Amino acid sequence: MSNDTNDTTLVLGATGKTGRRVAARLRLRGTQLRAASRSSRTRFDWSDPDGWDAVLRGVTAVYLVPPSVPGPVHEFVARAEAAGVRRLVLLSGHRADDWGDFAFGLDMRSAEEAVRGSALEWTVLRPSNFNQNFDEDFFHAPLVAGELVLPAGAVPEPFVDLEDVADAAAAVLAEPGRHAGRIYELTGPRALTFAEAVELISRASGLPMAYKRVSVAEYTASLVEQGVGEDEAHHVAVMFDLLESGVSAGTDDGIATVLGRAPRTFEDYVVRAAAAGAWRS
Numbered sequence: 001m002s003n004d005t006n007d008t009t010l011v012l013g014a015t016g017k018t019g020r021r022v023a024a025r026l027r028l029r030g031t032q033l034r035a036a037s038r039s040s041r042t043r044f045d046w047s048d049p050d051g052w053d054a055v056l057r058g059v060t061a062v063y064l065v066p067p068s069v070p071g072p073v074h075e076f077v078a079r080a081e082a083a084g085v086r087r088l089v090l091l092s093g094h095r096a097d098d099w100g101d102f103a104f105g106l107d108m109r110s111a112e113e114a115v116r117g118s119a120l121e122w123t124v125l126r127p128s129n130f131n132q133n134f135d136e137d138f139f140h141a142p143l144v145a146g147e148l149v150l151p152a153g154a155v156p157e158p159f160v161d162l163e164d165v166a167d168a169a170a171a172v173l174a175e176p177g178r179h180a181g182r183i184y185e186l187t188g189p190r191a192l193t194f195a196e197a198v199e200l201i202s203r204a205s206g207l208p209m210a211y212k213r214v215s216v217a218e219y220t221a222s223l224v225e226q227g228v229g230e231d232e233a234h235h236v237a238v239m240f241d242l243l244e245s246g247v248s249a250g251t252d253d254g255i256a257t258v259l260g261r262a263p264r265t266f267e268d269y270v271v272r273a274a275a276a277g278a279w280r281s
Helices: 019-029 049-056 072-083 106-116 140-145 162-174 194-205 216-225 230-245 254-259 266-275
Strands: 008-012 032-037 061-064 087-091 121-127 147-150 182-186 210-213
Touching (some): 019 032, 019 162, 049 072, 106 121, 140 147, 162 182, 182 254, 216 230
Parallel strands (some): 121 182
16 A cells, blocks of 8 residues: 555556556555546646646656657646655656667657756656567567568667566655665566567467568658658657667666566566467457
C-alpha cells in the first residue's frame, strides 16, 4: 500500500506502452491514481495547455512520458510546481547524456532539461529499446509477414523488457525520497543484434522469419509508404544512426539497483510472447 493514501499520483500516457503497465502496478499497490491520456476519462493532451491545471490539481507525484516534440515539458513542470506537485519521474532514453549532436531524442533531452532543472524531487528513467517493440510496435507486422527490414547492422542493442521498466517506475513512484536526483539506465542483461533477436523470435514461435538490413533513407521511405507520417518516420529512422554509433550498446545495472534483482532476459520475453500467440497471423 502507498505510504500516504491522501497523495495522488498522475500517470501521463496512461494508455501507452509504459503508462498502462505503470498504472496497473500502482493500483495494485493501493496508490491513489489519476490516469490521463488523450483517450482516457481524465483527458491530457500535450497540445492543449489549457487543460493541464485541472489534471494537476491535488497531485503530488507525476509519471511523465514526454511528447514527441521539444519544449512543452518546460511549461508543464512550471505548472506542476505551481500546483503543489512534489515529485516527477521522467521516462527518457538510454544514455541520453552521450547523444551529443545526433538528431535523435531532442524531445527527451528537452524534457530532461526541464525536469532536472526544476526545484522538485525528480528521478529519470532511461530505458533502452523495448523488447515489446517486436510485438506491440513497428516491428510486429513485418515479423508476422516473415521479414523484418531495418537499418541496423552488427552493433548490438541491450533490449529491456517493458515489465521491468514498469516495475522500476512503480517502485520509484512508491518510494519518496529514496530516488531523488537519481538517473537510472535501464537495460536487459545482454545486448543482441536485431538479426539475433529475430532469430530467437523465429525459433520460439516456430515461424519462418528473416532479417534484412537497408539504409536509413530506404527505411524512412518504406515507413512513409506504409502510411506513417514523414516526421514520425524520420524520428524512428534517425534512432538507428544513434544505435549504429554504439553509444547505447552497453548494458547497465539500473534494474538491479532499483529492484534488487536481475533484469528479465530477451529469451524470457520471447517465450512469453510466443506462447501468447504474438506473431501468429
